[in-house]
Amino acid sequence: MTLLLFVILPVSKRKDIKMNIYAKLETLLHSPQIVHCLEKIRKNEEKVLTFQKEMALIEAPTFQEEARGQALFSLFQEMGLTNVTTDDIGNTFGTLFGTDSKSRGNIVIEAHMDTVFSKGSVHEIIEKDGVIYCPGIADDTRGIALLYGLLLAMKGTDIPLRKNLIFLGTVREEGAGGCGGLKHYLRNHPDTECCISVDGPDSDLIVLGGPGTRTIEVVFHGKGDHAYAGCGYVGNPVRAAVRAMNKISSFTPGESPRTTCEITGFQAGDLAGIHAIPSRASITLNFRSEEKTALENLESFIFSALRDGVQEENDFVTGCGVTYEIIDHVNIPVSCMPRESELVQTMDAVIKSLGMTPLYDTKCPTNANITIGSGLPGICIGGGGKAGSYHSPQEWFDPADSYLGVQAAFLLCMILTDAVLS
Ligand SMILES: [Zn+2]
Numbered sequence: 001m002t003l004l005l006f007v008i009l010p011v012s013k014r015k016d017i018k019m020n021i022y023a024k025l026e027t028l029l030h031s032p033q034i035v036h037c038l039e040k041i042r043k044n045e046e047k048v049l050t051f052q053k054e055m056a057l058i059e060a061p062t063f064q065e066e067a068r069g070q071a072l073f074s075l076f077q078e079m080g081l082t083n084v085t086t087d088d089i090g091n092t093f094g095t096l097f098g099t100d101s102k103s104r105g106n107i108v109i110e111a112h113m114d115t116v117f118s119k120g121s122v123h124e125i126i127e128k129d130g131v132i133y134c135p136g137i138a139d140d141t142r143g144i145a146l147l148y149g150l151l152l153a154m155k156g157t158d159i160p161l162r163k164n165l166i167f168l169g170t171v172r173e174e175g176a177g178g179c180g181g182l183k184h185y186l187r188n189h190p191d192t193e194c195c196i197s198v199d200g201p202d203s204d205l206i207v208l209g210g211p212g213t214r215t216i217e218v219v220f221h222g223k224g225d226h227a228y229a230g231c232g233y234v235g236n237p238v239r240a241a242v243r244a245m246n247k248i249s250s251f252t253p254g255e256s257p258r259t260t261c262e263i264t265g266f267q268a269g270d271l272a273g274i275h276a277i278p279s280r281a282s283i284t285l286n287f288r289s290e291e292k293t294a295l296e297n298l299e300s301f302i303f304s305a306l307r308d309g310v311q312e313e314n315d316f317v318t319g320c321g322v323t324y325e326i327i328d329h330v331n332i333p334v335s336c337m338p339r340e341s342e343l344v345q346t347m348d349a350v351i352k353s354l355g356m357t358p359l360y361d362t363k364c365p366t367n368a369n370i371t372i373g374s375g376l377p378g379i380c381i382g383g384g385g386k387a388g389s390y391h392s393p394q395e396w397f398d399p400a401d402s403y404l405g406v407q408a409a410f411l412l413c414m415i416l417t418d419a420v421l422s
Contacts (some may be wrong), residue, residue: 014340021346024415025353031421034414037153038407044152045403049132052145052397053125056134062114062177065090069113072144072169079151081167090171091185096154098417100162105193107416108166109150109409110182111143111383112173112199112367116391130398137397138387142405143198144169146383149406150413162418163193173199173367178215178330182367186374194343194377194416196409197367200390201397202382203404204356206347209372210365211258211290212334214299217265217282217327218244218306223320224279235313235322237281238268244309245283248302257291258363259298284329290363292334333373336362343377343416350411354404381409 028034060068069092076084081094092113095106115122115136126133147167170181186192199207220237245263253260268281285302289295306324314321337344339360351358364380371378384405386398 017342018345021342021349021415025349025411027421028411028414028419029353033157033159033421034411037157037159037410040157041149041153041406041410042403044149045399045406047152048145048149048406049399049402051148052137052141053132053134055144056125056137056141057122059117059119059122060114060136061118062116062172062174064119065113065171068144069169069171072113075148075151076167079148079155081151087184087188089181089184091168091181093166093168093185096161096165096167098161098163098165099420100418104191106164106166106189106191107413108168108192108195109147109413110168110170110185110195110197110367111147112140112171112181113144113169114171114174114177114181115139115141116174117393121393130400132397132399133394135393135395137395138383138385139200139390139395140173140198140383142201142383142385142387142397142402146198146406146409149403150410153406153410159414160420161414162420163416165413165417166192170367176215176329178213179332179367179370182370186370186376192376195368195371196412196416197371197378197380198383198409199366199380200382201385201387201402201405202359203354203384203401203408204351204359205361205380205382206344206351206358207361207364207366207368207380208339208344209334209336210363210369211288212292212295212369213286213288213330213332213365214295214328215264215284215286215330217284217329218324219280219282219327220310220322220324222277222279222322225277227275227277230277233317233319234277235317235320236277237322238278239316240310240313240322240324241266241268241281241283243312244306247305247309248285251298251301254289254294257289257294259289259291259294261285261287261298261302289334295334332365332369335369335372337368337372337377337379341377343379346415347379347381347408347412350408350415353411354408356404381405381412
């Protein structure tokens with residue numbers, strides 16, 4: 001929490017903190033232990049890639065991450081983490097204990113285990129011209145592989161951390177999961193001081209946050225009746241839904257801040273009931289904005305459209321009307337970590353120390369939205385390498401220099417956990 005307050009500090013204080021970050025980094029980069037670990041990370045890249053390919057073949061659609069969770073559980077145990085746990089929804093984590101027993105704040109580094117690919121769609125790894133092709137190979141199997149890269153580097157290297165470092169594989173990040181895995185973890189672990197998400201490739205990436213996302217399902221209920229006998233008397237859920245959708249369709253997307261709303265699904269009736277007023281209709285809506293107030297205003301607009309659409313239908317009939325309910329599927333807050341904050345400045349310095357230029361992104365919704373939305377300092381970083389065709393069967397990962405992503409994450413963790421060097 002203290003890190004977030006950084007933005008309101010006077011300029012002189014900001015300079016102090018920046019000096020402090022550079023001083024810590026300087027000490028780290030001159031420590032033989034750290035230099036040894038950085039070298040180990042470079043040498044281990046082949047091992048990390050082998051692991052990444054093995055993990056990519058363990059299918060893990062959102063809500064079905066068990067097999068990958070079990071593999072990660074075994075890995076965490078093998079690598080010597082303590083208190084290795086899989087929680088009630090499948091998040092899998094273990095702890096590297098710090099030396100400061102009084103420190104209550106844990107540093108968490110996490111990657112999501114789930115992918116957007118349904119079971120049966122991942123068959124093999126194809127390698128061509130040094131590029132690896134497999135659905136999910138980058139998003140976010142690379143993040144999981146980075147956790148392994150860190151553990152490999154730290155195993156057998158006696159660097160005492162002051163604060164506890166938690167390695168976490170989360171479930172339910174993608175799609176209808178709505179970043180629910182990390183939400184669940186943070187709710188149950190108020191001892192978290194800061195959480196770093198690793199998602200996808202790139203060694204120079206700092207995602208500060210992204211738009212807020214809401215996905216809702218609206219179910220319209222009616223009594224149902226004969227299409228001829230009931231017409232004019234009995235409320236029709238389909239017509240109520242259409243009336244509401246008509247109003248919602250008058251929304252014009254905004255560019256600044258980018259604010260969007262789409263009707264993404266509509267279900268009602270069936271062939272057997274072509275002469276019936278159905279008793280049920282449902283629509284799904286996805287709406288987003290980069291700005292909190294714009295998202296709230298859009299939500300009010302949508303909720304009024306639903307209320308008014310149903311009211312119009314109920315005014316239209318003389319008998320039994322239509323009711324509706326809203327089911328929340330995804331609710332990710334709008335989030336943006338201040339660029340001047342200590343956490344962001346630390347990662348900025350780390351990336352520069354490895355000879356790269358930080359690449360900032362403020363438009364990418366990730367698990368970091370959840371961390372920041374919970375009032376904790378958080379960013380999302382890349383796992384190294386390059387990648388593309390995300391969420392498609394052609395997803396690819398180019399591992400050239402991907403060790404740099406692991407090195408950057410390692411240095412960041414050393415600073416955040418206040419590693420004690422000899
Ligand atoms: Zn991802």
